[in-house]
Amino acid sequence: MINIKEKTIAYFVLALGAVIAIYPLFSIVNLSLTSKSNNSKVQNEFFGFYLGNYIEAWQRGAFNHAMLSSLFVSSCVVLLTLFCAILAGYAFALMQVPFAKTILVLLLFGLVMPYEGVVISLYEMMSSLHLLNTYWALILPQVALSMPFAVLWLRTFFSTVPKSIIESASLDGANKIQSLRFILIPLAKSAIGTLATLLFLFTWNEFLLALVLIPSNTSIQTVPLSLSFFAGNRRNSEPPVTAAAAVLVALPVLFAYLFLQRRLIRGIISGAVKE
Amino acid sequence: MSLKKLMWRFRYAEWSSLLFIAPAILLFSIFVVYPIFQTIWLSFWKWDRISPGVWVGLDNYKKVLSNPEIYSAFSHSLVFVLFYSLIPIAVGLLITLLLLRVKIRGESFFRAILFLPQIISTVVVAISWRWIYAADGPINSLLTKFGAEKITTAWLGNFDTSLIAVGIIGTWINYGLAMILFLSGAQRISQDLLDADRIDGANMRQEFRYILIPSIKGEISIVLIITLTFALRNFDIVWNATQGGPGNSTNVPSLFIYKSAFVNRYVGEAAATSFLLAIVILSVTGLLLLARKESND
Numbered sequence: 001m002i003n004i005k006e007k008t009i010a011y012f013v014l015a016l017g018a019v020i021a022i023y024p025l026f027s028i029v030n031l032s033l034t035s036k037s038n039n040s041k042v043q044n045e046f047f048g049f050y051l052g053n054y055i056e057a058w059q060r061g062a063f064n065h066a067m068l069s070s071l072f073v074s075s076c077v078v079l080l081t082l083f084c085a086i087l088a089g090y091a092f093a094l095m096q097v098p099f100a101k102t103i104l105v106l107l108l109f110g111l112v113m114p115y116e117g118v119v120i121s122l123y124e125m126m127s128s129l130h131l132l133n134t135y136w137a138l139i140l141p142q143v144a145l146s147m148p149f150a151v152l153w154l155r156t157f158f159s160t161v162p163k164s165i166i167e168s169a170s171l172d173g174a175n176k177i178q179s180l181r182f183i184l185i186p187l188a189k190s191a192i193g194t195l196a197t198l199l200f201l202f203t204w205n206e207f208l209l210a211l212v213l214i215p216s217n218t219s220i221q222t223v224p225l226s227l228s229f230f231a232g233n234r235r236n237s238e239p240p241v242t243a244a245a246a247v248l249v250a251l252p253v254l255f256a257y258l259f260l261q262r263r264l265i266r267g268i269i270s271g272a273v274k275e
Numbered sequence: 276m277s278l279k280k281l282m283w284r285f286r287y288a289e290w291s292s293l294l295f296i297a298p299a300i301l302l303f304s305i306f307v308v309y310p311i312f313q314t315i316w317l318s319f320w321k322w323d324r325i326s327p328g329v330w331v332g333l334d335n336y337k338k339v340l341s342n343p344e345i346y347s348a349f350s351h352s353l354v355f356v357l358f359y360s361l362i363p364i365a366v367g368l369l370i371t372l373l374l375l376r377v378k379i380r381g382e383s384f385f386r387a388i389l390f391l392p393q394i395i396s397t398v399v400v401a402i403s404w405r406w407i408y409a410a411d412g413p414i415n416s417l418l419t420k421f422g423a424e425k426i427t428t429a430w431l432g433n434f435d436t437s438l439i440a441v442g443i444i445g446t447w448i449n450y451g452l453a454m455i456l457f458l459s460g461a462q463r464i465s466q467d468l469l470d471a472d473r474i475d476g477a478n479m480r481q482e483f484r485y486i487l488i489p490s491i492k493g494e495i496s497i498v499l500i501i502t503l504t505f506a507l508r509n510f511d512i513v514w515n516a517t518q519g520g521p522g523n524s525t526n527v528p529s530l531f532i533y534k535s536a537f538v539n540r541y542v543g544e545a546a547a548t549s550f551l552l553a554i555v556i557l558s559v560t561g562l563l564l565l566a567r568k569e570s571n572d
Binding site: 028223227231 | 289290295298303305307308309310370373374376383386387388389391396397398400402403404405409413451455456459500504507508514528529537545546549553
């Protein structure tokens with residue numbers, strides 16, 4: 001019962017939505033390729049594209065440091081969170097944890113609590129432990145703050161695994177760790193992969209915690225923070241250079257997104273429906 | 276809970292499970308639960324990190340609640356709720372209604388693009404929009420082209436437009452999320468139902484109310500929770516687009532907290548404000564979760 005008119009309208013609306021979603025990115029890419037003056041144009045051209053702003057942004061912004069440090073922080077957060085959350089998710093799904101309900105309510109509470117509620121105390125804590133401006137100050141709180149999401153996600157997944165599979169494993173003499181290691185984790189591979197992707201993305205993009213907890217150590221600043229400082233610095237206030245810096249910083253995420261978007265979006269949709 | 280039930284629980288509890296949850300719970304307690312109480316504790320002190328703190332009881336709350344800056348910050352949050360949450364949801368619902376019967380080809384392609392604003396760093400987003408809104412940016416050159424030079428302005432730097440301009444950034448970030456989740460939820464609606472409905476002469480408004488809304492209310496509440504939290508916190512975008520300016524025209528509670536805690540060093544007041552903000556966000560999400568549970572039962 002669909003007529004052509006309806007179909008045309010539908011695609012027109014979708015295309016319009018897509019164009020709007022992409023336009024801001026398109027516009028800074030466009031800006032980043034414009035040269036400030038006409039005489040430098042000859043030097044840094046590449047297939048007709050002017051790349052001088054990129055060279056300037058890369059040299060002045062030291063984004064290679066920031067990217068390595070973001071990569072390190074995000075990987076540590078993902079691995080530590082996964083390790084703790086797999087164990088806890090397993091226990092909450094398949095064991096009689098004492099006070100399980102109370103603990104799960106606490107975790108849910110942590111899931112919706114804004115970071116603003118803890119960020120001042122975290123600063124005081126890290127400052128009294130002399131950990132401000134170190135990787136620890138960024139990694140440990142983010143592992144803890146990611147925990148509710150990860151534990152609840154994995155608990156949901158593990159509780160959908162048919163009990164018969166786990167029972168047959170225990171009949172074969174597998175203990176809890178073995179059945180987790182050899183049966184449940186392989187079954188959960190794709191759920192864990194999606195979770196890891198989401199956690200990585202959240203950590204990579206985290207701004208407030210980085211701003212508060214590593215305010216003055218430029219050598220370990222993460223990508224969003226160093227881009228924010230770069231853009232706020234008067235010396236770098238030429239818009240094309242800032243635009244080039246923003247594009248540079250967005251590129252690795254966009255590239256990863258190209259490969260992971262199906263998994264990511266499917267994960268978010270299914271997660272949203274289940275939670 | 277009765278005593279008998281409690282004893283039953285104790286007998287059948289697997290105490291070894293505590294070993295499994297220990298690492299997660301330990302980290303969560305040290306870096307989330309303890310800091311929450313620490314924030315509340317700090318909110319009763321007057322302290323600037325240099326001289327010793329003075330116990331002031333509820334004075335910080337009195338001070339904060341009598342500060343007009345806080346009220347303006349929370350009123351800006353309300354405007355952001357409209358732009359970050361309600362408008363994206365309205366747009367998403369409208370488009371979903373429009374596409375209800377259409378089998379979309381290349382759906383995953385559209386999804387991937389519509390989801391893009393969600394994955395890009397908020398700093399990159401703020402920088403792009405700073406350019407779009409700039410005095411010599413694309414919006415103004417478009418306006419000039421159509422002979423409307425009179426209304427060109429530095430959109431983020433103008434007291435009259437800055438709040439709405441920051442709001443629109445949020446609409447841009449969230450409308451795709453709403454569309455994707457609503458469209459995927461709407462796929463559960465059977466075409467037979469829609470066809471039967473149309474034969475019965477239902478109009479779009481009835482379809483909206485009696486078919487679309489009931490079948491995707493789960494998605495609606497999830498999008499509400501995500502976007503409302505985003506709107507009420509909203510530190511990153513404001514910080515990187517306007518830093519709360521010009522004047523205080525785009526100031527929000529989280530920015531007020533950051534500035535008083537780390538720039539002006541009114542630690543106690545900042546802690547009191549963050550406790551208040553957390554309470555507001557927790558009650559809003561709590562109410563939504565409760566409503567959701569109730570409609571599911």
